[in-house]
Amino acid sequence: MEIRWIILIIILGSALVTFIPRVLPLMLLSQLELPKWLIRWLKNVPVAVMAALLAQELLLSDSHFSLTENYLKLLAAIPAFIVAFLTKSLLGTVVIGVLFMMMLRFVS
DSSP: OOOOHHHHHHHHHHHHHHHHHHHHHHHHHTTSOOOHHHHHHHHTHHHHHHHHHHHHHHHEETTEEOSSTTHHHHHHHHHHHHHHHHHOOHHHHHHHHHHHHHHHHHHO
16 A cells, blocks of 8 residues: 655644644643633633533524424423433433434424
8 A cells, every 4th residue: 555645744843733722722721720700711611612502503594593493402402401400410311302303303
């Protein structure tokens, strides 16, 4: 099997581009003492990102707000949200969401 140098360079470049944004901030921030208000604020970032992703998936259809076109997703999200709130289990939330979506598609 022949090794093409351009493929190797692309793989190494991709690894470097992925490595730098993950490791460089970690190395720089590990040397700094962050203020408590910034740490509290940063703890909310994952929740905000997840809320934005879910809102986009559940409420938008072809870049337009639509509850009627996404009603199955919204109905399946209700038990998934309840399970997420009560159990804090990612696996349980995903399983319940998938099962309810499957059931709703089967019934409708």
